[in-house]
Amino acid sequence: MEVVQSTLHRFCEASGEKVNLNKTQLYFSANVRHDIRMQLADLAGFSVTTDLENYLGVPILHAKSSRNKFDFLIERVSRHLSGWQSKLLSLAGRITLTKSILNTIPAFVMQTIKLPSSVCLELDRIMRRFIWGSTETRRKLSLANWDLVSSLKNLGGLGIRPIQRFNKAFLMKLAFQFITKQDSLWVRLLRDKYIPPSYRSGSHLPGHDGSIIWRGIKSVWYLTRGGCATLIRNGRNTDFWRDNWVEDDKPLIEYLSEEDRPSINPVMVAEFANADGKWKWDKFASLLPNSTCLRIASLLPPRQSAESDRLYWCSSRDGKCTVKSAYNSLLPDNITSSHTIWSVIWKWGDPERIRTFLWLACNNRLLTNMARFKRNLSSSGQCPLGCPSDESVLHVLRDCSVAKVLWNDLGVKMIQSGFFQVGILDWFESNLRCTYVLSSLPWTIIFGVTC
Numbered sequence: 001m002e003v004v005q006s007t008l009h010r011f012c013e014a015s016g017e018k019v020n021l022n023k024t025q026l027y028f029s030a031n032v033r034h035d036i037r038m039q040l041a042d043l044a045g046f047s048v049t050t051d052l053e054n055y056l057g058v059p060i061l062h063a064k065s066s067r068n069k070f071d072f073l074i075e076r077v078s079r080h081l082s083g084w085q086s087k088l089l090s091l092a093g094r095i096t097l098t099k100s101i102l103n104t105i106p107a108f109v110m111q112t113i114k115l116p117s118s119v120c121l122e123l124d125r126i127m128r129r130f131i132w133g134s135t136e137t138r139r140k141l142s143l144a145n146w147d148l149v150s151s152l153k154n155l156g157g158l159g160i161r162p163i164q165r166f167n168k169a170f171l172m173k174l175a176f177q178f179i180t181k182q183d184s185l186w187v188r189l190l191r192d193k194y195i196p197p198s199y200r201s202g203s204h205l206p207g208h209d210g211s212i213i214w215r216g217i218k219s220v221w222y223l224t225r226g227g228c229a230t231l232i233r234n235g236r237n238t239d240f241w242r243d244n245w246v247e248d249d250k251p252l253i254e255y256l257s258e259e260d261r262p263s264i265n266p267v268m269v270a271e272f273a274n275a276d277g278k279w280k281w282d283k284f285a286s287l288l289p290n291s292t293c294l295r296i297a298s299l300l301p302p303r304q305s306a307e308s309d310r311l312y313w314c315s316s317r318d319g320k321c322t323v324k325s326a327y328n329s330l331l332p333d334n335i336t337s338s339h340t341i342w343s344v345i346w347k348w349g350d351p352e353r354i355r356t357f358l359w360l361a362c363n364n365r366l367l368t369n370m371a372r373f374k375r376n377l378s379s380s381g382q383c384p385l386g387c388p389s390d391e392s393v394l395h396v397l398r399d400c401s402v403a404k405v406l407w408n409d410l411g412v413k414m415i416q417s418g419f420f421q422v423g424i425l426d427w428f429e430s431n432l433r434c435t436y437v438l439s440s441l442p443w444t445i446i447f448g449v450t451c
């Protein structure tokens with residue numbers, strides 16, 4: 001306590017500031033005995049507290065982060081989404097507002113704190129309900145499910161980020177900084193406090209619970225380490241077997257049998273090259289598959305005179321882990337391949353309202369009679385204008401007798417020969433990409449507006 005006080009004293013002298021006794025409180029961790037707390041409090045002259053509440057709008061948590069600590073977040077997001085203006089918004093407006101709220105209110109807290117799952121799910125639910133115009137009392141129909149809404153835009157989604165994944169991406173960026181910015185004060189502080197000297201890079205972090213920030217970093221540690229690779233220079237701080245340093249490959253220890261792995265001691269990459277800069281193939285080639293050996297052969301062996309090895313993030317061009325690249329690395333691999341139509345739609349001119357309409361149409365999510373019939377909202381899926389066919393998206397927009405007259409009046413036969421024959425996505429794409437100009441207006445604009 002004397003050290004703390006003398007530090008404070010020196011700080012006050014240097015800065016000319018004073019400690020406000022009314023606003024200063026002492027917080028003790030659970031392991032400090034009651035009598036010691038009292039002694040220290042007497043010495044310091046500060047009162048004792050059990051909760052430091054918020055700092056810059058972010059709760060300073062000591063115990064496990066509980067749901068009610070984040071009620072303020074849920075309340076703030078709800079309040080912003082339920083204001084009177086939002087009732088007047090179109091679907092496009094509601095999507096834009098959701099994204100902007102998501103990128104400001106929860107993002108602020110999510111940068112350093114792992115939110116409890118129940119909070120993430122509740123925030124997702126609030127956003128989902130808002131996008132489709134539902135309120136607590138009035139439920140509206142969702143035209144697309146959450147999986148589609150939260151898919152990336154180039155995969156046909158709206159690019160809304162589910163909170164839990166978004167939160168993970170923020171924490172991965174923080175963990176990456178922790179791994180790469182070894183000299184920063186905050187990194188040194190956390191490292192000295194939580195990582196024992198026996199810790200070996202590449203393995204799981206030791207089981208300390210630690211502070212809220214540390215718990216956040218720990219929760220994504222393995223994901224972040226797994227997404228990093230090492231650029232070998234002098235090879236002296238990269239474990240040959242456990243670190244990820246062979247491009248497009250896994251840590252080499254994974255090629256050894258489960259029984260052999262524990263007996264492998266950490267050996268640095270530098271040990272596997274001669275002083276004359278050649279790989280010592282006899283030390284490892286027989287243990288690894290051919291394809292991996294070829295990859296190693298394509299790498300420059302470590303050189304004694306070179307600088308330290310550098311860790312980089314594999315999913316970005318410049319090797320830095322950003323929230324966006326971390327987020328994308330968390331997306332499932334097996335998502336259906338993208339279609340070029342989506343980039344065409346989102347690049348189409350304004351207004352956003354029409355782009356959103358085109359997005360719904362291309363995803364077959366317009367509330368046509370067919371869609372209503374499938375949802376048991378209508379007794380028949382037929383076109384209400386008397387056509388002998390079902391009212392699908394393509395029927396409403398193109399094939400219905402009324403629509404046909406309109407398109408023909410616009411002169412589509414002259415613009416595109418297969419206009420009435422092609423499938424829905426090809427139809428949208430060929431027309432939205434068309435370079436034809438009709439009465440000094442680009443056809444793509446006329447087409448989008450007419451739809």
Ligand SMILES: [Zn+2]
Pocket residue numbers: 383384385386387395399400401402
């Ligand atoms: Zn019709």
